[in-house]
Amino acid sequence: MNRAMAQEGAAGIATAVAESVQYQGRKASRQGSEQRRQDILDAAMRIVVRDGVRAVRHRAVAAEAEVPLSATTYYFKDIDDLLTDTFAQYVERSAAYMAKLWVNNEGLLRDMIASGDGSPQARSKLADDIARLMTEYVHRQLVTRREHLMAEQAFRQEALLNPRLAELVRSHQQILLQGSCQLFQVLGSHEPQQDAKVLTAIIGRMEYQGLLNDAEPGAEEEMLGILTRYMHLVLASV
Numbered sequence: 205m206n207r208a209m210a211q212e213g214a215a216g217i218a219t220a221v222a223e224s225v226q227y228q229g230r231k232a233s234r235q236g237s238e239q240r241r242q243d244i245l246d247a248a249m250r251i252v253v254r255d256g257v258r259a260v261r262h263r264a265v266a267a268e269a270e271v272p273l274s275a276t277t278y279y280f281k282d283i284d285d286l287l288t289d290t291f292a293q294y295v296e297r298s299a300a301y302m303a304k305l306w307v308n309n310e311g312l313l314r315d316m317i318a319s320g321d322g323s324p325q326a327r328s329k330l331a332d333d334i335a336r337l338m339t340e341y342v343h344r345q346l347v348t349r350r351e352h353l354m355a356e357q358a359f360r361q362e363a364l365l366n367p368r369l370a371e372l373v374r375s376h377q378q379i380l381l382q383g384s385c386q387l388f389q390v391l392g393s394h395e396p397q398q399d400a401k402v403l404t405a406i407i408g409r410m411e412y413q414g415l416l417n418d419a420e421p422g423a424e425e426e427m428l429g430i431l432t433r434y435m436h437l438v439l440a441s442v
């Protein structure tokens with residue numbers, strides 16, 4: 205029952221985000237050409253991570269994807285279309301990844317709540333356990349999805365100058381915000397939207413600092429301390 209509810213909520217988030225994404229470039233007409241189009245977008249993403257958004261040019265992407273220059277200009281008439289579709293693909297993939305994550309974590313969270321007796325001691329332990337899970341999530345992001353985070357930061361910066369990217373960035377933010385809101389709803393928060401905005405801001409800063417400072421000594425302990433304090437404050441008000 206709980207797992208089914210988690211799946212429905214996570215699927216709703218993923219579906220809403222996927223439906224909001226619109227590709228700008230030429231659509232592929234055959235399966236083989238769709239694969240080539242995806243290869244071009246993946247190549248553009250690698251360049252963004254390695255050299256920055258401004259290094260994305262038709263010739264550079266064609267060389268990275270090992271396709272003729274004419275292939276990139278066939279699917280994308282200009283760099284703006286190429287950048288927009290590169291991030292659109294990133295957002296779609298992130299939606300699928302986060303939906304699966306929320307499915308697994310909501311079921312676990314409900315089990316953690318059910319195992320307690322509602323006493324102050326049990327709620328304190330719950331806050332500690334949730335903070336530990338969140339710290340592990342941030343650490344895992346920095347270790348196994350570092351390139352994804354770097355791409356996200358690059359596109360967020362570029363979105364300040366590009367309205368089409370700004371729309372996609374807002375869609376991407378909704379994945380995290382709605383998932384976090386779901387977390388606080390399960391916990392019984394009186395203000396799940398506000399709590400979710402604070403949490404996503406905290407995690408976003410931690411991810412940025414982790415990228416900037418790499419494996420700084422004591423960083424994980426500091427993250428755990430901040431998230432533990434925050435979760436204790438939230439659960440104390442429930």
